[in-house]
Amino acid sequence: MRPFLRILLTGVLSLNLTMVAVAAEKGHNKGKAKDLQSMSQEEQIRLALSAAPPHISKEAGVMLPGQDGKLVEVRKGTNGFTCIPTVNNREKPDPMCFDAAVGQWVDSLINKKDKPGNTVPGISYMARGGYHWEKDGKILMNEEPGAKLVKEPPHWMLMWPFDSKEAKLPTLPNPSGVYIMFDGTPFAHLMVYQDPNKMK
Numbered sequence: 001m002r003p004f005l006r007i008l009l010t011g012v013l014s015l016n017l018t019m020v021a022v023a024a025e026k027g028h029n030k031g032k033a034k035d036l037q038s039m040s041q042e043e044q045i046r047l048a049l050s051a052a053p054p055h056i057s058k059e060a061g062v063m064l065p066g067q068d069g070k071l072v073e074v075r076k077g078t079n080g081f082t083c084i085p086t087v088n089n090r091e092k093p094d095p096m097c098f099d100a101a102v103g104q105w106v107d108s109l110i111n112k113k114d115k116p117g118n119t120v121p122g123i124s125y126m127a128r129g130g131y132h133w134e135k136d137g138k139i140l141m142n143e144e145p146g147a148k149l150v151k152e153p154p155h156w157m158l159m160w161p162f163d164s165k166e167a168k169l170p171t172l173p174n175p176s177g178v179y180i181m182f183d184g185t186p187f188a189h190l191m192v193y194q195d196p197n198k199m200k
Contacts, residue, residue: 036065036085045075048083052097052125053199056081060097088131092151098124105159105187115161115186122159127196129153132181139172141182154195157181161188 036044044064049057061077063084071084083097098106101122108116133140135147143149152173164171164183169190171183177193 036089041074044085047093048085048095049097051083051095051127051196052081053127053196055200056097056125056196057083087126090131093128094126094130095128096124096126096130098122102157102159105189109187116159118159124157124159125196126152126156127154129155137172139181141185141187152191153193154197155191155193156196156199157192158190160190161186162190163188 039047041064045062048062048064049060051057052060056079059077059079060081060083061073062075063071063082064074065085066072080099081097082099082103083095085093085095087094087096099122101118101120102124103122104117105122107113108118129152131152132150133143133147134150135144140147155177162169162180162183164180167180170176170179171181172179173191173193179191180188181191182188
């Protein structure tokens, strides 16, 4: 893994895990969160790699949270992808595998920048699904009072600011399985409800 990406992921994703832990303490997480510390390193690695299809995960790097909560590289990758065992640390694991461009996108989102830092589209896989907040028929970027936490099915994402009016694509989950999340914002991106494990 390139030094820049390692530093970026360690800072950004450890911050995300810290924010999740704080939210849990305040009661924002419903149910008991998955305790990664109770899992062996090999179990955590398998969990992280389960986010992407085999042809991606077999050469991907892996980062796991250490005792201090900061992510540490435990396996070097050779294809530019990095996998982590959880994004939101909720009751059901939501591991993710992503490329360097997605790392930049996440960095911009967490640090509340005006727009994503990636200059090329980024690819991210979540074969176990993820979560998002909904309220009044809209998907929210952040939790709000009265918002509902929605479990997403297995999917992959293309991190690039698509515009629903230009792309003629929906902005909410639908039977086609494709929509633009966070439409109308610089952080809009394409969601594809397709199981990454079925991709060849």
